[in-house]
Amino acid sequence: MGAVFVGVRHHSPACARIVAATISELQPAYVLIEGPADFNERIDELLLGHELPVALFSYSDQHASWSPFCDYSPEWVAITEARRCGAEVRFIDLPAWHEAFRDVSNRYADAELRYTEVVERLCREFSVDNVDVLWDHLFECETEPKGMAEYFDLLRGTATADEGDSAREEYMARWVRAAVHDAGDRPVVVITGGFHTAALKAQLDGGTEWPEVPERERGASYLVPYSHARLDAFTGYQSGMPSPGYYQQVWESGSQRAADWLVESVATRLRRRQQPVSTADLIAARTQAGALARLRGHENLARTDVLDGLTSALISEDLTQPPPWTRRGTLQPGAHPALIEMIGALRGGKVGRLHPSTPAPPLVNAVQELLRTHGLDQEGRIALDLTDPEALERSRILHRLRVLRIPGFERTSGPSGGGQPQLEEQWTLRPVDERLAALIEAAENGATLEEAAGVALERRSRHAQLEELAAILFDAVLCGISALSGRVKQTLNEGVRETGDLAALGSVLSGVLGLWRHDxxxxxxxxxxxxxxxxxxxxxxxxxxxxxxxxxxxxxxxxxxxxxxxxxxxxxxxxxxxxxxxxxxxxxxxxxxxxxxxxxxxxxxxxxxxxxxxxxxxxxxxxxxxxxxxxxxxxxxxxxxxxxxxxxxxxxxxxxxxxxxxxxxxxxxxxxxxxxxxxxxxxxxxxxxxxxxxxxxxSVKGVTRLTADPITVAEAMAIEKRVDALLVKGGLA
Structure with missing residues (x-):
């Protein structure tokens, strides 16, 4: 039967359903998925029983990248459905550290800039605001969406693939040819971003050997917990779909129940903020959303139908900024409270959790052991006397975690420069869900806490301005990392000799002098x-x-x-x-x-x-x-x-x-x-x-201390000045 291609938009419930139905119907020998081929031997780690969303985090000397999965990601559904029907699963894309991903931090980001012109033309044709609304209008609110393949062909027909795309597509095509050859009469289902589908179909002729996975000198890949907040386009993630919390409801319950959930969630959030929301408002929002859906020709309620209905029912005054779903932007300061709560409800609050058996980089275990050994795995406030060697070591551990931006460790007081005589630090410790993900991601810097903190500081120093170099130097001192300090000092010395910024020079000289004199x-x-x-x-x-x-x-x-x-x-x-x-x-x-x-x-x-x-x-x-x-x-x-x-x-x-x-x-x-x-x-x-x-x-104190209110004195002086002016005017001065 050969290859059956399913082009998808990443993180789309509609695409996920098509993928599930295709695999279930065809019972293929292989399911090939756009994902990092270097993880193929460890795909079983994805199926340990995690709570989604999770992401596959890959790093090397020069680059780090994420491949996130949520419940309705077509790639995730492809993995689970393939295993259910006994198909072999293979990731077929280049590793995340490859040169093709040099400027890509997220494998499943939606590269809209490559086909801006056709998207804008389609948006004008269908009278919608942006690609997200266009996608919902064409596919997401339809029970049986049609024309998806033609949509992707149109996008690719107007765009030019860059060198990275070409390299990836050539590599993925080699996997497709090898799988088709090995499968014989059984089908092979290929799941990739729709942008790549046409190019892969055009490269089915050629060698049929399984491609080798490129090797790297340094780096690794690990699963990390992810969250709806990190997936949300309204907070900056350029995924294929915004509003992950809403689309989670669409995936689980369908469009109508998702609409009801959104209205109830917004009302609940607004009421918690003491904003008035009546039952009549909610009825009006639902009625308006239904009317908009019918007017726009939607078989089921679309996300913007519900949002526009809520906006009409809950906001009577003029908005100071357009709603973010009309332009896929982040909320700006001063946004209406109803808009804030709508975006919060759309985002959802789901946080992923890894199965306890999931492999982790050495840094994770090293840090957890350090925290236990030094009593830093507790919750609450601690004071550290920096003249005590044991307390100083605890301080250095905490500062290393701080420079790695590991959440849950906040310094509330302590020395901020080498010349300060402050010999005590205050820290607040608290457990947070994001800590594990941050530790796994920090492992790209090193296997031990000291090494990782040193590499992180050195990376900061590579492109740092003069004044920031002085701050990096002091951070290195607080972390007890002397080797890095030497490199930063040398760079600092060179920068001082060349700078024309007197203000930055003064700050640097003051800080370094304090370290040299007192530390x-x-x-x-x-x-x-x-x-x-x-x-x-x-x-x-x-x-x-x-x-x-x-x-x-x-x-x-x-x-x-x-x-x-x-x-x-x-x-x-x-x-x-x-x-x-x-x-x-x-x-x-x-x-x-x-x-x-x-x-x-x-x-x-x-x-x-x-x-x-x-x-x-x-x-x-x-x-x-x-x-x-x-x-x-x-x-x-x-x-x-x-x-x-x-x-x-x-x-x-x-x-x-x-x-x-x-x-x-x-x-x-x-x-x-x-x-x-x-x-x-x-x-x-x-x-x-x-x-x-x-x-x-x-009395000197009588001269230096004013007992009256300064404002009163100023008002009295102003009155005296007006009186003097009147006396002069009347000839009485």
């Missing part, structure tokens, strides 16, 4: 590679600021952080620097005197020179423009020196006192920012210096 806890104190990053970063900051020009502008806290980090590097990491202090002072002095430099940078440069021993002429402050911004820079770098200089504080007092009201109000925001660098106790020290400068005796 006895994690073992990076006085690290030579960190020292070289500090040396390169300090030199780069000085080179960048000397060429930085610009007029008055709000003070930039990021470049001021870079200036403060440069100060700390010269004061506290002198042994790591190739620069002499006199060279740094020279650059700082030149920048502080450069009238073309931004005011905050000039102030910070003066502060840098001051902290390195160069005494400033405080009276030059009288000629500074944009005083508030200049002071912000000065205070950011030389706060302690300012506190110890009554002469400078006196000059500043005189300058501020000499401002008229308008000048003061203009300068006030910048002045407030500048003085925010001083904590309350130091502000009292400045206030005492001001009182002494004026020769006034009194």
């Amino acid at each position: 006895r806890l994690f073992g990076t104190k006085k690290d030579p590679l960190l020292g070289s990053v500090i040396d390169a970063g300090t030199a780069r900051v000085l080179w960048l600021i000397e060429g930085l020009h610009g007029g008055p502008a709000p003070a930039d806290p990021h470049r001021l952080k870079a200036m403060a980090a440069t100060r700390d590097a010269v004061l506290h990491a002198k042994s790591a620097l190739s620069l002499d202090t006199v060279d740094v002072t020279g650059v700082a002095t030149r920048v502080s005197n450069d009238v073309q430099a931004p005011p905050d940078l000039r102030g910070a440069a003066l502060g840098l020179a001051w902290t390195l021993g160069s005494q400033p002429d405080v009276h030059k402050v009288r000629n500074i423009e944009a005083l508030g911004d200049w002071l912000t820079g000065l205070f950011a770098v030389a706060r302690e020196e300012v506190l110890a200089s009554p002469d400078l504080v006196g000059v500043l007092d005189e300058l501020v006192s000499a401002m008229d009201e308008d000048e003061f109000l203009v300068a006030l925001p910048a002045l407030r920012l500048a003085f925010s660098y001083f904590p309350p106790r130091e502000r009292e020290t400045i206030a005492a210096t001001v009182l002494a400068h004026r020769g006034v005796e009194g």
Whole structure:
């Protein structure tokens, strides 16, 4: 009889029923399925008794891919029906790690872009919004859908297969020819995406030997639990069908009961959110859905018939965005509550579970053993004293899980930089269903937790920006992964030497300097590679600021952080620097005197020179423009020196006192920012210096602490200003 081809749309109940009926009727010798051929020897793992959805996860050095199955996936139905009738089952597609899948993360994604033009033409012809509505209109709501093969032929006739498609189809055709030859007079049923069917039919002439499975140097394939949430097109998965929860009901109960389920589910979800939904609303929704189905010529209710009926009955105001089922998009912020609950109901909440006998990668067992051994398989909050070696090891395990994004381990507090003295961490542990899937998928990085975390961090570092590299370095330190730290430090060093981003440079220099100075806890104190990053970063900051020009502008806290980090590097990491202090002072002095430099940078440069021993002429402050911004820079770098200089504080007092009201109000925001660098106790020290400068005796606290509400004070000042204006207008001033 030869090959019988059944082209399908992935995750379609209508296609799944056709597949089941075809296999049951023909009783074939072979059932060939679009799936990874390297898994053929392990197909029995699929039939252990899992709760669907599950996915076949494959990975190699360069690529990872998923092949998901739910109850109504035609591929899954083909496997189960073939085994029921005694047929041999074979996956016939190239492995997921093959070059043909280089840009494919999901084998069963619907490649609509290849046939956009014909789909748009069909949508116009049938007056529907998109391919999902078109598919429902033509096939899903029909009891016995017809014309499906012609539909797929039309799609393929207008599209051009790329190199990956051609390689896959040539390989699948070899399996078909071999199976037909081996089956003799018995039929062979071939289940593939409809896009490929015509190409396979055209390649039935040729060799009949069974094809070899390409080999790979590294990688593996494992089953992972999946979920309706991960399958849903409205959350970003480009599957053949959206709304998996709804189509699960269609598969189990038919279109009419699925429609009733959807209406009841939406009503229940809205009522839980305290949204009013009356019985009359539900009757109206059902009535409207039925009327729309008849108007659109649907034998059974289609998904959009029900959704449009619900929208009409439950939403009376204008929508701020089109319903997502009209464009297959995700919900945007501000969506109507009814739309949110419709999408939630459509999605469903089913979460797959693997049979306990399912093979798992070594990482899964390794992590579970670590969690048991270190008491981290519990639920609740834990505190870790990082000075305790045992607690430090527990911390490293948790951080490795964190960088692998394994759910259920949340750090609520702890050190976020090498210079922080925080020696305790707080974590919240909780069991979650998604953990097993995340661990299996993380196994592509390595067989042990330390190896997997290290590979994950290294992958992040390959294309990371400078500031992110510093965060990766600190993550490596928290994980206790020294080998990776060395590679990241080297990359960081190279990036520091080349960057023109002063803000990122300041953040990196500050963080690395903290690790170099203080980090006895994690073992990076006085690290030579960190020292070289500090040396390169300090030199780069000085080179960048000397060429930085610009007029008055709000003070930039990021470049001021870079200036403060440069100060700390010269004061506290002198042994790591190739620069002499006199060279740094020279650059700082030149920048502080450069009238073309931004005011905050000039102030910070003066502060840098001051902290390195160069005494400033405080009276030059009288000629500074944009005083508030200049002071912000000065205070950011030389706060302690300012506190110890009554002469400078006196000059500043005189300058501020000499401002008229308008000048003061203009300068006030910048002045407030500048003085925010001083904590309350130091502000009292400045206030005492001001009182002494004026020769006034009194309570410092009375000067620095405002007892009245600031808003009340502002309102009173505004009233006084209006009164003064009226007095002037009336000649009474």
